[in-house]
Amino acid sequence: MKTSFVPLLVLSFSLAVADVSLQAAEGDLKKAVYCHGFKEDDRSPKDVAEFFKPDETVYLSIELKGRPKSGVVAAKFMFREDLMAEAKVDVATVNKGVIFSFGEDTFVSFDMKTKQPMPVGACYRADVTLDGKPLGQFPFRVAPPKEAIPSKLLKAALAKGADEDHKPVNETHEFDGMDKVFLAGAGNLGLSSWLEATWLVNGKVDDQGTRSFTMEENKENVPFHFAFIPAGGWPAGTHEVSLQLDGQEVAHEKFTVKVGAPMAGKTKLVLDSSQLFRDDGKGEPGKEVKYFTTDDTELHARWNLKEKALAKGVQFVWVLVEVEGEKSQVLATADVEAAVSDQIDSSLTAKEGLPPGKYRIDLVQDGKVLDAKVFEVK
Structure with a gap:
């Protein structure tokens, strides 16, 4: 069983754009409105939206009471529990020098455009905060295109x-x-x-x-x-x-x-030994080594188990422990795809090699470190 490090999931959404006019509240939300655009003079909403089409820009207007002197308004656009886009604005940067005026509120505006059509459904919301404190969660719906048949x-x-x-x-x-x-x-x-x-x-x-x-x-x-x-x-x-x-x-x-599979649910890993390997030139473990050099760009590690088990909830964490001029830090993490095996492999790609120093690989299951292998790069 093998795992390799890959980039974090990249959602195909552009960043939300934030803007603000005059400015806002003593922390109180007055109104949140989805719309199809903003008025040019005060950035207030126009053409209130009941829903959006898959390829439309989503506009959200947050109206706050009054003109605060400071505060950061942030919005996170979510598809279920997946972050699509986020943006924030510091009202102090816009409100500086503005004289407080009774009856004038603040409109903070956000808009989000997806690179690909959004899936249909009522699975969307914007989580809005002011200085980290929730202002509210505001759901919105994406309706089918006009030419779509009923599903x-x-x-x-x-x-x-x-x-x-x-x-x-x-x-x-x-x-x-x-x-x-x-x-x-x-x-x-x-x-x-x-x-x-x-x-x-x-x-x-x-x-x-x-x-x-x-x-x-x-x-x-x-x-x-x-x-x-x-x-x-x-x-x-x-x-x-x-x-x-x-x-x-x-x-x-x-x-x-009625009769479960022999290995089903047997997720406890009984560790036997661990090994380090230099790359074989094809992206696979080659010669076993005790340490790596600065010329190694593909690093491989393996844990051998005393008996076959279902490796589930397992994660590898590659850590920089001690390198001159660098702080201790996590270099990469990778979740292991659940499978039955008597060994677990992991690999790390470092395009220019790692600098000399001390490193560590943590083998984690369900949030608990089962083993930590320290190695050097020379």
Whole structure:
């Protein structure tokens, strides 16, 4: 089992743009309004929006009471719990020298434009704060394009397989521990609509099983299927799959596994030994070494287990411990994809090599450090 370090998830959204006119409150929110633009003279909202289309710019106007002399207003635009964009503005930089005037409020404006069309649904919100204190969470909705047909689930069933047309094969609600479980169905799916399947193992979501797709055209009675088996197989018990259409649940199926897979749920790692390897020139572990040199740009580490186990909830943390002129810091982290194995590999790419000094690799499971391997770069 191997893990490599990759960049953090990059969402295809541009940063929100913030602006402010006159200025604001003693900390009190007066109004939050989504709109299709701002007035040029005072940046107040115009054309109030009930929803946005997938390719439209999202405009948010925050109206605060009065003209504060200081304060930072920040907005985070969220898709469910994923950050799309954020921006902030310090009202003091604009309000400096402005004489307080009764009856005048402050409008702080934000706008966000996505690089790709936003998925349809009511899964969005803006979290707005003033000096770090919540002003509110403001939801908004993305409506289907004008040319999209209405989306609707027509049918869904659990099965042990699916044919080339995505139709279910051997429909059932009972499975063996090593069975891949299929959820097959059909629906009328409009442009920009999306389906997502989430699998729950003994009541807990297994993120490895979450899959989704978005429609790039209108299709009626289009077949589809999702399939999943957890790393190590299904444990005995009752499990579930939830199907969402545009962020709303449209199907929820339960199924049972009477005899669990032998390795299912056995996540305790019993460590045996650890090793360091120089790269073989092809991105794989080569010669075993006791330390690395400044010329090494691909560093490999391996932990051997005394027995096979399901490596779940495991993370590697590469740490700079002691280097001249540098503070101790985390260089990179990587989550290990859950799988059954008797060894766990990790690799770190340093394009120009690491400077001489002392380093450490932490092997972490469920937030607890199982082992820490110290090494040097010479």
